[in-house]
Amino acid sequence: MLDISVAAFNDRGYDATSMGVLAERLGTTKSAIYYHVAGKEDLLRLALDKALDGLESVLEEPGARNGSPADRLRFVLRGAVLVLVRELPYVTLLLRLRGNTELERSALERRRRFDHEIATLVDLARADGSVRTDIDSRTITRLLFGMINSIVEWYKPDGSLTPDQLADDVIAIAFGGLQQPAER
Amino acid sequence: MLDISVAAFNDRGYDATSMGVLAERLGTTKSAIYYHVAGKEDLLRLALDKALDGLESVLEEPGARNGSPADRLRFVLRGAVLVLVRELPYVTLLLRLRGNTELERSALERRRRFDHEIATLVDLARADGSVRTDIDSRTITRLLFGMINSIVEWYKPDGSLTPDQLADDVIAIAFGGLQQPAER
Numbered sequence: 001m002l003d004i005s006v007a008a009f010n011d012r013g014y015d016a017t018s019m020g021v022l023a024e025r026l027g028t029t030k031s032a033i034y035y036h037v038a039g040k041e042d043l044l045r046l047a048l049d050k051a052l053d054g055l056e057s058v059l060e061e062p063g064a065r066n067g068s069p070a071d072r073l074r075f076v077l078r079g080a081v082l083v084l085v086r087e088l089p090y091v092t093l094l095l096r097l098r099g100n101t102e103l104e105r106s107a108l109e110r111r112r113r114f115d116h117e118i119a120t121l122v123d124l125a126r127a128d129g130s131v132r133t134d135i136d137s138r139t140i141t142r143l144l145f146g147m148i149n150s151i152v153e154w155y156k157p158d159g160s161l162t163p164d165q166l167a168d169d170v171i172a173i174a175f176g177g178l179q180q181p182a183e184r
Numbered sequence: 185m186l187d188i189s190v191a192a193f194n195d196r197g198y199d200a201t202s203m204g205v206l207a208e209r210l211g212t213t214k215s216a217i218y219y220h221v222a223g224k225e226d227l228l229r230l231a232l233d234k235a236l237d238g239l240e241s242v243l244e245e246p247g248a249r250n251g252s253p254a255d256r257l258r259f260v261l262r263g264a265v266l267v268l269v270r271e272l273p274y275v276t277l278l279l280r281l282r283g284n285t286e287l288e289r290s291a292l293e294r295r296r297r298f299d300h301e302i303a304t305l306v307d308l309a310r311a312d313g314s315v316r317t318d319i320d321s322r323t324i325t326r327l328l329f330g331m332i333n334s335i336v337e338w339y340k341p342d343g344s345l346t347p348d349q350l351a352d353d354v355i356a357i358a359f360g361g362l363q364q365p366a367e368r
Contacts, residue, residue, distance in 0.1 A: 011282065016199035096280075098195065132360075135353045139345065143357055146334020147327045154326045161323065169319045173327055176316075177361030 001026060001036065002050075005043045006089045014044060014093070015100065041103055044093075048107040051090035054083040055114050069124035070131065074171055076118055077148065081167040084151050092152040115145060131178045144174055185210060185220065186234075189227045190273045198228060198277070199284065225287055228277070232291040235274040238267040239298050253308035254315065258355055260302055261332065265351040268335050276336040299329060315362045328358055 008017050008025045019040055023030045037043055058064060058079030064072055084091045094111060097104045119141040125131040131140070148170060155166065192201050192209045203224055207214045221227055242248060242263030248256055268275045278295060281288045303325040309315040315324070332354060339350065 012284070013197040013199050013282070015197050098197070100196070132356075135356060136345070139350070139353050140357070142334065142338045143331045143354065146337070147331040150326065150330020150333065153330070161320070166323070169323050170327065172316075172319060172365070173324070173361035175361075176363055176365070177357035177359075179360055181356065181360070 001033075002043060002046055003089070005040070006047045006093055009044070009047070010089055010092050010096070013096075014040075041101070045103055047090050047093050048097075048103075051083075051087050051094040052107060052110045052114070054087045054090075055080060056110070058083060059114070059117055068130065069121055069128055070175075073118070073121040073125055073131075074175065076121060077144070077174060078167045078171055080118075080148055081151065081170050082163055084148065085155060085157065085163040085166065088152055088155065088157060095149050095152055115141065118144070125178075129180070132180045134181060140178065144178075147174065185217075186227060186230055187273070189224070190231045190277055193228070193231070194273055194276050194280070197280075198224075225285070229287055231274050231277050232281075232287075235267075235271050235278040236291060236294045236298070238271045238274075239264060240294070242267060243298070243301055252314065253305055253312055254359075257302070257305040257309050257315075258359065260305060261328070261358060262351045262355055264302075264332055265335065265354050266347055268332065269339060269341065269347040269350065272336055272339065272341060279333050279336055299325065302328070309362075313364070316364045318365060324362065328362075331358065 004026050005022055008022055012021065017040065019030045019033060022040060022043075023033055026033065037046075058076055061075070061079065063075035064079070066072070067075070094107060097108055099105045099108050119137065122131060122137050122141050122144075126133050126137055151166065151170075155161070188210050189206055192206055196205065201224065203214045203217060206224060206227075207217055210217065242260055245259070245263065247259035248263070250256070251259070278291060281292055283289045283292050303321065306315060306321050306325050306328075310317050310321055335350065335354075339345070
C-alpha cells in the first residue's frame with residue numbers, strides 16, 4: 001500500500017494526489033484506506049521516515065565516525081548513494097518536498113541535519129588539506145548533493161549500472177573535483 | 185503575470201495550482217486571466233519556452249561551436265549555469281516537470297535534445313583524451329547535469345555568490361572530476 005501510494009505521489013505530486021486517486025491506484029475504496037491510516041498525510045509520514053531513517057543510519061556506521069575526514073566523507077557519500085538507490089521512490093518523494101505543511105517542514109529539517117553532517121566532514125577535510133580550499137565549502141556541499149540527489153531522477157534499477165558501480169563513479173568524480181587544483 | 189504564475193506553480197506544483205489560486209495570487213479574477221490566456225497551460229507554455237530558448241541559445245554561440253571539445257564543453261556548461269541563474273524560476277519549473285501532458289512531454293523532449301548536445305561534447309572530449317574514459321559517458325553527463333541543475337534548488341540570487349563565481353566553481357569542480365585519474 002505504501003509503495004503504490006508513493007508511486008502515485010511521485011507521478012502526480014503529493015498535493016495533487018487525492019484520496020480518491022489513491023483508492024483508484026490501490027484498487028480499493030477510500031474507506032478501506034481510512035481503515036488503515038488517518039489520511040494521506042500518514043502515508044507521507046511513513047514514506048519520509050523510510051527515506052530519512054535510511055540516510056541517517058549511514059551516519060551511525062563505524063565508517064562514518066572513524067578515520068580521516070576524507071575517508072569518512074567517502075564512506076558517507078557512498079552510503080548515501082546506496083540508500084538513494086535502495087529506497088529510490090521514498091528518497092524521490094523526500095527530495096521533491098516543498099515544505100508546505102508542518103510534516104513536510106519537519107522532514108526537510110531532518111534532511112538539513114543530514115546535509116549539515118556532510119558539510120561538517122567537508123570542512124574537516126578542507127582543514128587537513130584533503131579537499132580544495134579555493135571554493136566555498138557550502139558551494140562544494142551543495143554541488144555534491146546536487147550530483148548525488150540527481151540519481152533519483154535518472155537511475156534505472158533494472159539497467160546495467162549496478163548500485164556499487166554507480167557509487168564508485170560518484171566517488172571518483174566527486175573526489176576528482178574536490179582535490180586541490182595545485183595537486184593535479 | 186507570468187512571473188507571479190510561475191512562482192505559484194513552483195510553490196505548489198503546476199497540477200495543484202488551479203486558476204482560482206492563480207487569480208488570488210495575481211490579485212485579479214479568473215475571467216481577467218482568461219482575457220489574456222486560454223488557460224493555465226498557456227502560461228506554462230510561455231514559461232517553458234523562456235527556459236528552453238535561453239538554454240538552446242547557448243548552443244548557438246560561437247564558443248559552443250568552435251574550439252576543442254573540452255573548451256566547447258566548458259563554454260556550454262558555463263552558459264547553462266548563467267541561464268539557470270538568470271531564468272531561475274523558469275528553469276525550476278522546467279526541471280520539475282513530470283511529463284503528464286503533451287505540452288510537458290514536448291518541453292522534456294527539447295530539454296533532452298539540449299542534454300544530448302552536451303553528451304556529444306563529453307564523448308568528443310573523451311575521444312581526444314581530455315575527459316576520463318574510466319566512467320560511462322552517460323553517467324558522467326547525468327552527474328554533471330545533476331550538479332548544475334541542483335543550482336535552481338539552492339542558489340539565492342541576493343546572496344554573496346555571484347553568477348560568474350558560481351559558474352567558475354562549477355567548472356572547476358566538474359573539470360577536476362572529469363580529468364583522467366592518471367593525470368592527477
